[in-house]
Amino acid sequence: DQQVKQNSPSLSVQEGRISILNCDYTNSMFDYFLWYKKYPAEGPTFLISISSIKDKNEDGRFTVFLNKSAKHLSLHIVPSQPGDSAVYFCAALGGGSNYKLTFGKGTLLTVNP
Amino acid sequence: GAGVSQSPRYKVAKRGQDVALRCDPISGHVSLFWYQQALGQGPEFLTYFQNEAQLDKSGLPSDRFFAERPEGSVSTLKIQRTQQEDSAVYLCASSLGVGAGGNETQYFGPGTRLLVL
Numbered sequence: 001d002q003q004v005k006q007n008s009p010s011l012s013v014q015e016g017r018i019s020i021l022n023c024d025y026t027n028s029m030f031d032y033f034l035w036y037k038k039y040p041a042e043g044p045t046f047l048i049s050i051s052s053i054k055d056k057n058e059d060g061r062f063t064v065f066l067n068k069s070a071k072h073l074s075l076h077i078v079p080s081q082p083g084d085s086a087v088y089f090c091a092a093l094g095g096g097s098n099y100k101l102t103f104g105k106g107t108l109l110t111v112n113p
Numbered sequence: 114g115a116g117v118s119q120s121p122r123y124k125v126a127k128r129g130q131d132v133a134l135r136c137d138p139i140s141g142h143v144s145l146f147w148y149q150q151a152l153g154q155g156p157e158f159l160t161y162f163q164n165e166a167q168l169d170k171s172g173l174p175s176d177r178f179f180a181e182r183p184e185g186s187v188s189t190l191k192i193q194r195t196q197q198e199d200s201a202v203y204l205c206a207s208s209l210g211v212g213a214g215g216n217e218t219q220y221f222g223p224g225t226r227l228l229v230l
Binding site: 004006036041042043044045046089091097098099100101102103104105106 | 117144146148153154155156157158161169172204206208211217218219220221222223224
């Protein structure tokens with residue numbers, strides 16, 4: 001069973017607009033969440049993270065929001081740029097492990113010029 | 114500075130053949146991880162090393178999969194008697210310390226794409 005779910009396989013937005021990528025999780029023991037970005041033929045690259053004791057973390061154009069009661073997190077990218085076009089993976093830590101990342105299936109973001 | 118490197122980048126194997134996949138982590142990184150990414154899926158954890166010690170191999174799908182890191186640096190993932198369901202991208206990651214939260218970011222290599230015919 002998928003403990004981390006990214007229900008949108010793809011998302012297309014216009015350059016300059018906001019991109020919102022969503023992620024849901026089922027394991028209430030997860031206590032740390034990460035977003036990774038992946039370009040074709042490259043490995044995932046860490047983007048931003050958030051601890052379960054926070055509800056928001058911001059880094060430049062990227063903001064992650066966490067709603068623990070809903071077991072939901074989202075990544076906001078604003079303004080979106082064509083170079084942001086990639087697959088974005090949501091990942092979670094915890095549930096007895098502080099090193100084993102549990103990933104979602106990913107969302108392909110396309111930012112159109 | 115060099116990142117995590119993996120070789121070969123692509124491997125085609127005939128069913129039943131043994132394969133060995135190599136990972137060179139970032140120098141000085143204590144932790145090393147292997148993940149398997151099937152087509153259309155996210156990476157799935159296979160195994161974890163802290164220096165030369167394999168502390169967790171709970172994700173290895175069968176006893177045909179074997180990983181080692183004898184000197185606490187380079188790691189090899191070996192798959193014996195490959196099957197078609199082994200076709201996937203095998204990702205290696207390393208982190209400076211223990212764990213993956215906080216400052217212990219896992220840095221991923223480009224992966225080895227394995228195709229078993």
